[in-house]
Amino acid sequence: MRGLTVMLLWVIVTSLAIARDEAAVKLNSEAPVAITRIDAQTILVDFGKVAFGNLKLRMPAGSHGSLTVHFGEALKNGRIDRKPPGTVRYAMAKVPAGGASSVVVAPPADGRNTKQPEAVLTPTEWGVVLPFRWVEIEGWPGEPAKDDIVRQSAWLASWDDNAALFQCSDEMLNRIWELCRYSIKATSFAGIYVDGDRERIPYEADAYLNQLSHYATGNEIAMARATFDRLMDHPTWPSEWGPHMVFIAHADWMHTGDAKWISPRYEKLKRKMLSERVGPDGLVTSNAKQIGHDDIVDWPVDERDGFVFTATNSVVNAFHLAALGQMKDLADAVGNRRDVADFGERYAKELAIYQKSMFDPARSVFRDGVGTVHASLHASLFPLAFGLAPEASRPAVAKWLAGRGMACSVYGAQYLLEGLFENDQADAALRLMTAPGDRSWRHMVESGTTITWEAWDQRFKPNQDWNHAWGAAPANLLPRYVIGAQPLAAGWKRTLIKPHVATLTSAKGKVPTPLGPVLVDWKTNPSFMISIRLPKGMSAKVELPATPDSKGAQSAGKPIAAHREGAWWILDSDLTKDAVLEVK
Secondary structure (H helix, E strand, O other): OHHHHHHHHHHHHHHHOOOOOOOOEEEEEEOOOEEEEEEOOEEEEEEEEEEEEEEEEEOOOOOOOEEEEEEEOOEEOOEEOOOOOOOOOEEEEEEEOOOOOEEEEOOOOOHHHHOOOOOOOOOHHHOOOEEEEEEEEEOOOOOOOHHHEEEEEEEEOOOOOOOOEEEEOOHHHHHHHHHHHHHHHHOOOOOOOOOOOOOOOOOHHHHHHHHHHHHHHOOOOHHHHHHHHHHHHOOOOOOOHHHHHHHHHHHHHHHHOOHHHHHHHHHHHHHHHOHHHEOOOOOEOOOHHHHHHHOOOOOOHHHOOOOOOOOOEHHHHHHHHHHHHHHHHHHHHHOOHHHHHHHHHHHHHHHHHHHHHHEEOOOOEEOOEOOOOOOOHHHHHHHHHOOOOOHHHHHHHHHHHHHHOOOOOHHHHHHHHHHHHHOOOHHHHHHHHOOOOOOOHHHHHHHOOOOOOOOOOOOOOOOOOOOOHHHOOHHHHHHHHHHOEEEOOHHHOEEEEOOOOOOOOEEEEEEOOOOOOEEEEEEOOOOEEEEEEOOOOOEEEEEEEOOOOOOOEEEOOEEEOEEEEOOEEEEOOOEOOOEEEEEO
């Protein structure tokens, strides 16, 4: 009997134990792209892009005293900016001359991102790492060779620059995608998705947006999983950040089809839906503290489009409902039939209450909450992105949002653009990405940054980081909607190919999946033609853009069975092999 008890205890402990995934990171040697002599004593070294790392110097012959090394993310009048704005990085270190022939140079550690308990630390053997593009060295005699000054840059050991591709007929969109793709690579330095360099702490919303773009640009899943497990142990405070944990788990499930990873995390994950805040009326309610602090809506605070906080607000309720719907999928994945039924019933009931309480059919918008008639951008963008708007009203909601412009932050933009793409407003979505002014990714590109920012501009968040990957949404949006490849079934076993053409004349891409890459290449002149290559084991539902006078779809000049729904020709049968298709 005692042996049986011990065995049962062992089974229980084993079932509760969760294997922690680890994302391996390493230092990579990078030579400068340019070295310029500023004066007789000073050289300026440019590595082309910002990366997290430090320097390895081969000390010059004939140097005396010490070298002074300045690290910077920003230039001012051709020199490293010693007093950059916000959390833009500058640091300085001195190196004694006449010592070792090769030395690693880095400034002292920054207590803001290494001393607080939640900060993610890099390996001790690396020494201090910081983000920088430029280096000024004072006291360097003669002209250095490029291999005398090497940046040791940190990113994922598994990173593959060729894992993904996006090219289209709009060169600005190409530059935006590359900026965002590189941002995911460069900010992988910690092996955990962190919120830039100011704190080096993971946050749930940051992690989800990072995950989406990481899956679209690389073949790594361990980093998202390691971040998830850390956040389950160390959650942060905003109301809407908890449901993002459900989104992360659901995105993992759809990408990998791995229910074994979800299963031991499932019961604890159920606590992230805000269900404990659902009142008798079927809506999530907020107390005074939550209204005044925890209900975040958007960040920074000035990006909320005048949102009126009430005890029952549209945004928090939208996140609860979205998490509830995704938990139903995860319950099905782990075989919990009781929860499948419960979550399904609750979702249908609470969605009806939400629409009745929040949606204004006369204006085709959602109100900010119960007790106010104010309708901010955010009150409608989240329910549209989550599929919570009444189906017949979705086109009108999308049109209204498109007309409001980018009245949200880089975080909110992920969901705003998803809602526009999903509701046939691709033209508007791409215009917002490339809009002139200081609220677009075009602005980031034209500023010269090489990693996306925490906010649209310094004036919107004076203390912002210049290395914040939650601003890299186009890295996932352009493959998902312009190339048009998204998983329809867990593990990419069934895929949607639905390219949104908008004003573009061509696009091609390589989208990484666990089964292998999906390759898509389409052109619109004179008719719409698309080449699709699928990896083994994948089928694809195909939806092709329909012009007003188009008659149907063809393959090799022969008609194929398809039916028209609105602006799309939908193939009646899934593709199971490579194909070249045409709409005429």
